[in-house]
Amino acid sequence: MADTSKLLEYAKKFIVEEDHKISLKDYDTDYDHKQLTKEEGENLLKLGVEKLSELQGKLYVSNRYSVLIVIQAMDAAGKDSIVKHVMSGLNPQGVNVHSFKVPTSLELKHDFLWRHYLALPARGEFGIFNRSHYENVLVTKVHPEFILAENLPGIEKKEDINQSFWNRRYKEINRFEKTLSDNGTIILKFFLHVSKKEQKKRFLERMDDPAKNWKFSYADLKERALWKEYRKAYEEMFENTSKSHAPWFIVPADDKWFTRLVVAGIIYEHLEKLNLAYPTISDEQKAVFAKAKQELTNEIKETNGVAEN
Ligand code: ATP
Numbered sequence: 001m002a003d004t005s006k007l008l009e010y011a012k013k014f015i016v017e018e019d020h021k022i023s024l025k026d027y028d029t030d031y032d033h034k035q036l037t038k039e040e041g042e043n044l045l046k047l048g049v050e051k052l053s054e055l056q057g058k059l060y061v062s063n064r065y066s067v068l069i070v071i072q073a074m075d076a077a078g079k080d081s082i083v084k085h086v087m088s089g090l091n092p093q094g095v096n097v098h099s100f101k102v103p104t105s106l107e108l109k110h111d112f113l114w115r116h117y118l119a120l121p122a123r124g125e126f127g128i129f130n131r132s133h134y135e136n137v138l139v140t141k142v143h144p145e146f147i148l149a150e151n152l153p154g155i156e157k158k159e160d161i162n163q164s165f166w167n168r169r170y171k172e173i174n175r176f177e178k179t180l181s182d183n184g185t186i187i188l189k190f191f192l193h194v195s196k197k198e199q200k201k202r203f204l205e206r207m208d209d210p211a212k213n214w215k216f217s218y219a220d221l222k223e224r225a226l227w228k229e230y231r232k233a234y235e236e237m238f239e240n241t242s243k244s245h246a247p248w249f250i251v252p253a254d255d256k257w258f259t260r261l262v263v264a265g266i267i268y269e270h271l272e273k274l275n276l277a278y279p280t281i282s283d284e285q286k287a288v289f290a291k292a293k294q295e296l297t298n299e300i301k302e303t304n305g306v307a308e309n
């Protein structure tokens with residue numbers, strides 16, 4: 001049986017250190033196939049999911065922290081599959097997944113963080129942002145017309161969207177996350193790092209698979225053509241927004257089983273550190289339990305031979 005210590009290897013390996021300028025080409029998209037076989041990896045994931053489920057119970061009862069998981073990636077990198085496989089063991093009552101799309105006209109009438117505030121997890125719960133507030137420094141950077149649609153003061157034409165505009169946005173995001181973190185939200189941010197080659201393979205597979213072809217949109221090819229621009233936006237975002245209280249992890253995403261394992265391992269490690277526990281029972285409560293037990297036992301004696309329904 002795999003042991004949990006193996007789940008603790010990934011955070012330090014894939015974290016983006018605070019204020020580090022990074023280049024995505026220095027990060028692997030595939031798994032090196034040396035440490036684990038796929039089968040071992042899948043067993044370890046199973047263990048990780050079981051552990052997360054135990055921790056979820058304690059998170060709920062201790063009612064002190066919430067957990068926000070942010071997932072960002074290029075198309076077909078496996079965002080949905082992370083939600084499905086890593087969160088599969090959790091009690092659905094305590095997990096909310098939000099998939100953020102192009103903002104609606106109502107959302108555009110508010111500041112860019114508004115819709116994200118509304119979707120945050122309550123204390124004791126998990127929230128998953130499948131795409132997130134980070135789209136506001138990614139897709140909007142590659143397509144500045146989205147910013148113009150926000151109707152912001154002083155931003156009337158594309159030339160107004162300069163570096164100081166983006167720096168302000170990073171600051172606003174950092175402030176938002178710092179407030180959340182100070183108030184008990186554990187924030188973990190994952191970039192699923194898929195190669196352009198693997199994306200092509202997955203697009204082709206999607207189109208050929210009747211169960212998946214609804215996922216393919218011609219617009220995805222237009223975004224693919226902007227690969228370099230997205231990379232630049234991602235790199236700048238990592239440098240400006242990876243913080244010790246809200247770190248980014250760049251997770252290899254060409255092998256789906258490995259991606260899931262890394263994400264589960266990192267969440268497990270961060271929750272384990274909180275030392276969550278079920279509340280201890282006081283002597284007074286123990287006495288109440290003893291009394292209740294006695295009453296239930298007597299009740300069974302009294303109703304012996306009579307069907308209890
Ligand atoms: P899949 O990988 O299954 O295609 P998806 O997350 O790409 O899932 P889609 O409905 O295809 O889901 O796309 C959602 C789109 O919404 C993405 O192109 C994303 O860039 C866009 N989007 C999300 N947030 C914003 C935002 N704040 N401003 C503009 N566009 C946004």
Ligand code: MG
Pocket residue numbers: 075220
């Ligand atoms: Mg898409």
